[in-house]
Amino acid sequence: MAQPIWHGTEEEGRILINVLRRNCICDHDANGAITTSCESHKLFVSSQRFLDGLLYGRRVSERLINEEWLEPLYSGKDSAI
Numbered sequence: 001m002a003q004p005i006w007h008g009t010e011e012e013g014r015i016l017i018n019v020l021r022r023n024c025i026c027d028h029d030a031n032g033a034i035t036t037s038c039e040s041h042k043l044f045v046s047s048q049r050f051l052d053g054l055l056y057g058r059r060v061s062e063r064l065i066n067e068e069w070l071e072p073l074y075s076g077k078d079s080a081i
């Protein structure tokens with residue numbers, strides 16, 4: 001299986017790595033090497049679809065949140081016709 005490739009920007013990658021570090025629950029040996037990977041780390045190295053979906057969600061989330069709070073352009077209640 002091919003290793004997934006990050007298609008985001010360097011800044012998006014740095015943010016993702018910081019989030020992963022904060023939530024990582026991998027087991028480490030005395031030298032700091034990973035002995036058992038957590039589910040987050042497994043997903044990041046095994047699924048291109050996961051990485052692409054994560055990036056897509058991050059990029060559209062702000063637009064979707066903003067659209068949720070927009071007033072409708074036309075409600076149909078005050079129509080003069």
Ligand SMILES: [Zn+2]
Pocket residue numbers: 023024025026037038039040041
């Ligand atoms: Zn981990």
